[in-house]
Amino acid sequence: MSQPPHASEAAPAQPLLDDEQLDRLDDFLDSDQVGEDALDLISAHGFLVALAVAPSELTPTQWLAELFQGEPAYRDDAERDEIIGLLIQLRDNAMAVLEQGGLPELPFELTLDGLPAEETPIGDWCAGFMEGVFCDESAWFEEGEEDAAQLLLPFMLLSGLFDDEPDMAELIEDGVQQESFVKQLPELVLDLYLHYRVPPETPKPKPRKKSPSRQQKRR
Template sequence: MSDTDKPQPQPLLDDEALDRLDDFLESDRVDADALDLIGAHGFLVALAVAPRDVPAATWVAELFHGEPSFADEAEREAMLGRLETLRRNAIAVLEGGGLPELPFDLALGGLPPEETPIGDWCAGFMEGVFLDETAWFAEDEEAAATLLLPFMLLSGLFAEEPDMAELANDGERLEALVAQLPELVLDLYLHYRVPPETPKPKPRRKAPAGRGKRKK
């Protein structure tokens, strides 16, 4: 597929909603270990892709690393509503075969992934995987590992593993994976959320004309 044929990535939240989330996640009313906006974006996209739904109470507690100090119930509903909207919009985009717009430039610029927003986003994505790891690997562990490898590699969370070290030093390969991230997310969604089409029954072969008829 040429670049002109590719669907254009679609934003999952408008700029104002992202700015409000960013301000809140960076505030002192949120635990210092909570995910930042980039990590939360990756985390919620992973939840949109996940093989089964995770209860909101579970993922909210994980994202915020506890319960934030919301000013009031209205602020709580607004912030949680934006997060849920991001997750639902990701599902809608992917369900339609579209690509999610990621909140960073798709290029490392010669830096290690873990020193860029790309690494932060992929680390957040992997946090979403860890939340229900059994479900991600239950059906086909080998296929899951292959599909998740780019996210694992770019997250920097597995840098100490011998199998990852050689791949992590291949700058050209890393840049190629970064450029493909929206497509890789869609591949994961199709793998987990869209069942394969059932094969159509083969048409019965018709007997050649005249076959089976008694000659007069």
């Protein structure tokens, strides 16, 4: 399997929520108010960044069902509005950063430190990202399937969700390549976003030869 194209150069990464907002989401997603199958903060962050990148837009009702896997036990309507508002804000901020050509700040250090990806927050984040892709998988591969697969390869590899795929075996053993993928993750997010929004270059049409005017024909 070939490697993805080299990621583009860009400015320093930008946080999508402040520390207090992230702590609030972390506390809620780690509480008994949500089911065991709900995404935690790291996975939810990856999931929402994928929704920001996605070529199709899902309604909050659709993606909240995937994120929570059931209705949380909100204390009241105010808490429901607060939590959903923070999740939407994270996604919208990711879209705004990417639209400006910026890089999203990811909630972990960009290194595996010799550990298998699935044992790190990086693996959790990439698994959450792929859950976002699965929400509308056909849209991600509808056009430019090969390019999309190339750009998604690092997310797939680091998520640990595809370890049984024969094509992944060589990359799973290549710790240096995995570490390289980790360092490129913010740039690869931007590359994916641009892949779905910047039309491919097309050859310029050749100028048409001018046909002689009627008056010239009469001469």
